[in-house]
Amino acid sequence: MEKKIGAYICTGCGIGDALDVAALAKVATAEYKVPVCRDHGFLCSEEGRKLIEDDMANQGVNTLVIAACSPRVMSDVFDFGPDKVLERVNLREHVVWSHPSGDEDTQMMAEDYLRMGLTKAKEMEPPVPFQGENLSKRILVVGGGLTGLTAAREAAAAGYEVVLVEKSETLGGYLKNVHSVPPLGPPYEAPHIFDLNGLVTQVTGHEKIKVYTGAHIEKISGAPCMFDVTIQSNGSQAAERVGAIVLATGSVPYDAEKLTHLGYGAHADVITGDRLEGMLKDGQVVRPSNGQPAGSVAFVLCAGSRDSEHLPYCSAACCVESLKQARVLKQQNPEMPVYIFYRDMRATGHYEMLYKQAQKDGVIFVRGTVTEVADDGSGALTVSAQDVLTQSPITSESVDLVVLATGMVSTAALGKSYKAQQPKEGEEELEVPADTILVSNLLNLDYRQGPEVPALKYGFPDSHFICFPYESRRTGIYPAGTVRAPMDYARAMEDATGAALKAIQCVEMTAQGKAVHPRAGDLSYPEFFMQRCTQCKRCTEECPFGAINEDEKGNPLPNPTRCRRCGVCMGACPERIISFKNYSVGMIGNIIKSIEVPEEDEEKPRIVVLACENDAYPALDMVGLRRAQYNPWVRVIPVRCLGSMNLVWIADALSKGIDGILLLGCKHGDDYQCHFVKGSELANIRMSKIKETLDRLVLESDRVRLEQVSITDYANLPQILDDFAAALENVGPNPYKGF
Incomplete structure (x- = not known):
């Protein structure tokens, strides 16, 4: 698209009192030749929004750089449609609320952030949503016990067609042999006689629910809204196309x-x-x-x-x-x-x-x-x-x-281990830890990464109780009930309803070309410049969600509707052939290069912080909200996930003369915090290769550091940033300054 950029500087919330707005505007008009640049007392007001809308209508502005508050707030106010390029510059939380008013360093920081935002806006293109063919919004429920029956009933009640597959000849699962269940209502003192027959009748008699009994899943291929399911039922075979899957196969007693x-x-x-x-x-x-x-x-x-x-x-x-x-x-x-x-x-x-x-x-x-x-x-x-x-x-x-x-043992934990990353003869084994996948014959996924959803250390399908309950590492597949975690009957029914709603969200958003959790609503997806692909397989190995298959020659076969838009594949690719229209290796590299680096004798070092947008960036916002202060040398660049970090960014920063790079990512481990499961862990693995880059540039390894933080660690962030700045003072200035 032919871009016409409009830069809009908000002077409210103390921004105008703390900064020289005219000097800031000069960065946009003189340095970047922005044709439209305005400031306003409250851009988030009705009057402020109208100012922008008038420029779009009368001046032809189609690329907006809004220098105001954090991009994590006022997103509804500053939504001008998917055909407009929008970049938010965080002057409030990251500049004026966390640094001294009227200070030279504060002004330099604000001007750098505006440069970074303008550079990104120039590079970005409006995302074009992926639209598959023959999309389905039907929900597949695997398992006909209490959880599966409840999920099927709730999805059908919401107006969606359901395919229910049960391995036994009759529905009901474990509940068929149960005398009573714990109390489900007040006064919660007496066992409850559950009406299983009534629930079964609701399901089998529903016009939107198709039931297979004495059946199992032979194979599932495809991706959300395009899952092709092969079902074996009492000696016959059936094929169904579905949009999302609820895994409700339950558990067995220890x-x-x-x-x-x-x-x-x-x-x-x-x-x-x-x-x-x-x-x-x-x-x-x-x-x-x-x-x-x-x-x-x-x-x-x-x-x-x-x-x-x-x-x-x-x-x-x-x-x-x-x-x-x-x-x-x-x-x-x-x-x-x-x-x-x-x-x-x-x-x-x-x-x-x-x-x-x-x-x-x-x-x-x-x-x-x-x-x-x-x-x-x-x-x-x-x-x-x-x-x-x-x-x-x-x-x-x-x-x-x-x-x-x-106790309970998840049915997903029954089976033998499967290792998807076994290197072939002559191939180098990658450092990425393999997922634990058990061949349990529940879903029989036709995925390069393995036939079932990955499991946690106790054999339960992967799910994180804070970041994404019901989610698995396979987009569009939602474990529910005791297959997911030990729980009682009441919670299993709530779990079933939650999983059904997640499945509905998945099919609706996928049909619009949008991503599901955690980047819900994102219209971008990775594009591959295959002419330069070397079949190294790093993208398929490192994708946390199994979004990329391979052909027989090792070429990546992306499945856009499986993708969570984390960018891990982009960070993994040594040839840098993977990019998004609004997020790419070159784009972040140019943002880094747009930072003004003072001469060595000015004694104003520069620190680039690559901050995970899910925890680290919000934590930095919290620092500003509480008016805590930290070193003004810092320049924060939000990244979708620290796993999307490409090592070329480190080289770009150091070659530019940046004195230090701090990577702020989510905590990882058995009870991982990372919204993209492996991103922070992968960044930590890549850190081992950064030393090679530093040795090549004859620079100290102390110039690059990785810190794991959660959003609740905001109180520690000023100290982390200040300590890193103090360490860099001991190391000395980057010798590449001025080159």
Whole structure:
């Protein structure tokens, strides 16, 4: 497009009082020859917006540089449509609210930020949304238990067609064998008899829901709104095109055969909670050893859970399930002795009422770690434990039945490991840590990166409880219920509804060419200049979301609707052939080069901060909001993800004479903070290669540093920036200044 740039400087919120606005405007008009440059007391006001709209209508302005507040605020006010190029320059939070008013360094900082914004605006083009062919907005639900049925019902109620696939011949899943569920409504004191038949009827009788039973997914290929699903159902094959997928295959109880230390297998009357549930449903709780009715019962909680030898995690629902079963037993026979041995009673929220009612019923609670389940010599059992508080031994009265509350294992965790990044003969193994992918035959994805969604360390499909619940590392696929995390029935139904809504968001946004979380609404997508591709495979290996497949020659095959627009592939590419219309390696490089670097004798070093837009940049905004101050040598460049950092930016900055580069990225590790999963970790890996660049330029490695921060670390950022500036003073000025 032929651009006509308009630069607009807001003087409100203290900007006009702190800066020489006329000198700032001169940067735009004299240095960058901007034909339209105006200032206004409050650009975010109705009058300010009209000023801009009038220039677009009368002056032909189609590229806007708005120097005002943070781009994270007033986004609705400064939205002039997707056909306009818009760049926001943060003068408020990053300049006048975090640096002294009227100071020379503050003025230089503001002028540099305007230069950076104008440079970026010149380079940017309006994104053209990707539009696929034969797009589908149907929702595939895999699993016909409580979670799957709820997700299907909710998606259909919202007006979307649903395809439901269940491996059994009948719907209902685990719930088919359940007597009752924990209370779902006030006063939350009594078990609830769930109307499973009613839910099944709602699903099977809905005109928008197509149900396959006795079925499994043979293959899924494609991408959001273009998923092609092959289904095997009772010996026949069917093909469906869907837009998004809800994975609701549930969990299985932990294998009690491994709990021999709790008497399972050694004593017939030691059973699991799910077996007791079946007895309650059948109407008769008996001792397996002799078939006689059980007169007393002891529950052992955390049977295999929170145990490094078995399940390291809490299975969330075991305590509540045992409370519910104990209440049922007491309702059937108030005189029955019922014991519950527990380490910590995790009856959160409204379940506290159920816990209190069980106490009133006379259930005996023993807080201790169970050490042995033994025969008392008469055929009955005793439970021995060590009291948590007194550390003294405890032994129960003789009981007829011992019930182990075993934990949950996600169905996604069942299977063998798959390594997608195994190098072929003659290929160099990449440093990027491989995802953990288990071949569990749930989705059978036709992805180069593996057949299932990646798992966390406990085998649950990847999801982050802060940044993207319901999301997986495969765009458009949303795990829900106990396949995703241990949870009770009520939460599973909420989870199902949430996943259905995420699936709906996905198909609606994808149909418009927009990205889903976390860059929701982004119309850009990566473009590949294939003529220079060397088939190095770094983009396919490093993409956190499996958005790029490969052909037989190793050429990347991008799937734009899988893409989350993080730019990790752009940072990975050594040939720099991947770019976005509004974000590219050359663009950021030119922004760095636009920074004015004073001569060495002026003793005004320059620091470039590449700040992740998800945590580091908002944290810097928080610094400004609290009027905290930091070193004025800093120039912040927001990046989509630190994983999009290309090493050429380091070389560009140092060659320009920049004295130091600080990379501010999200925290990474097992409980990662990074919104793009691996971005910060990849940047950390690339840091090892930065030394090669510095050695080539004969520069000190202390000039480049990476810091992991979250948005809550804003209070520490001024000190981090000041400490880095102090370290650079010790290192000395960049010898490339002036070249």
